Amino acid sequence: MVKVFIYPSTSLILSDMVERFGHNPLGAAIAIRERIQTPGFDSPPLQMTPEDPKKGLKYAAVEVPSGVRGRMALFGPMIEEAEAAIIINDSDLAFGCMGCARTNELVKFSIRKRKEIPILELKYPSSEEEGIAFVGAIKEFLEGLSKNTGGMEE
């Protein structure tokens, strides 16, 4: 089982596909679930506290807006933990943690910097034909992931 970071991180389709091929998806739902289910936090609606933007300083400097750093407190640890990643570019609207365009740029950049892990980048499909090729490419990528190293199988 390989830990696969998905982008958009809120994509249920990507998350489901990663799971179907026996891997562990790293997406926003997991990070948010941890916060919502952790007792003691009291900053609705995401149970994030002013401490999170401070944790986000590890990924973005203090000059960066607090919302970016707060979001990076969710995504940063998952990007570090990732053994593979799938990035879908030009996807449709995505809100919530995916709302900030500057965070999204930083998230994609942070994944691309992890040159030692396999990364699949695709464009969001705009026709049925593209859709079939899109799913096929993801399937091939996920099937090829090595269970031990996180690298592609020979």
Added chain:
Amino acid sequence: MSEQPVRVAQLSCGPEHSGVQKEIYDAAAMVNAEMFFPDVALSDIQSAYDEFGLEARSADLKLAIARAKALVDGSVDADAVFIATCFRCSEAAIVRNELRHYIHNNSKLPVVSYSFTERTTSGTLLTRMEALTTIARRRALLAREKQVGITLGIDSGSSTTKAIVMKDNEIVGTGWTPTTAVLESAETVVNSALEEAGISMSDIEAIGTTGYGRFLIGQKFNADLIQEELTVNSKGAVYLADKQRGEATVIDIGGMDNKAISVQDGIPGTFTMGGICAGASGRFLEMTAKRLGVDITALGPLAMKGLSKTVPMNSYCIVFGTQSLVNALAEGHTKEDVAAAACRSVAEQVFEQQLQEVDIKEPVIMVGGTSLIEGLVNEMGRLLQTEIVVPHHSQYIGSVGSALLASGFIKDR
């Protein structure tokens, strides 16, 4: 509280991820307001921001645009609007500003916008939220144009405490002192005002309080009206300047924070509060006067004799401002030029940081203690390219507004 909560629509990007959403909720709860996110359909979002014409990249900002449109179209009901985005985000700053304009120009909803950091607290947001709910809830009271009976207004500010006694629409007593202990300062000014008016406390028919110490002194004096300074000052300003009807802009550069308020028929529409640093406040001018060895009352006339452009000064931070001040004096610049430069620096910062966030509509009325510093008024007028109105008793603005509005409670006593 038996009153219905005021429904405040939140248009935002980032507060939940900055951990300050709870602070927003807490501030709203303190003034019996209820925050809500206007409901819009996914299909409406694309068309809303296409129509709005601002190509924001952030999805949450697109959502905020669609929500603003729903408020303007009337498909969602609200009593007031709170726009909040991250401090330092330039895209959000553009959207925030445009949405504020859009709502202000196309609806009657009071709007306040704020850029937060993770350190924003409910206390910081309270005055803004209180003003929003006051405008929504007390339109009838704010429409009051004449003071009646005998009323007392007390303004417990961060630097000074002021009191005014009014009788039949006339100011008959004044009191002023630097704020030390909040209650003692209030007692001092009330006694002075009563003495000057030649009346006793038992003659007072209603009392209003405002300013930072409003709750404490309000409790002590059993006030009928305890109200934040944004609505009180704008009411006091248009009353004293005799501009109660039509548009006006009120600028109050205070000891701790500044207020810029766009007013329509005496009722604030949009407003901003707070500078980024004490360098943009009366505090910096106080410090300048001290360093120049003159009384604060002499700073204005001194500045009028100087040339502000000859001295480089940037008070974006009070520490850097002080460095500029000390350097300028060490380089041999005259006191007059340094005083003028300090006034220019404060005016520039208020202009750049705050006045960009409200619509400047004439007349521009400057109030508060700093409006007596003519060098500052002069520099502000130059920046805004307009003649600034400084009404009589402008330094007592909060207490005048309180005394005026408190008279609305006389029959209730």
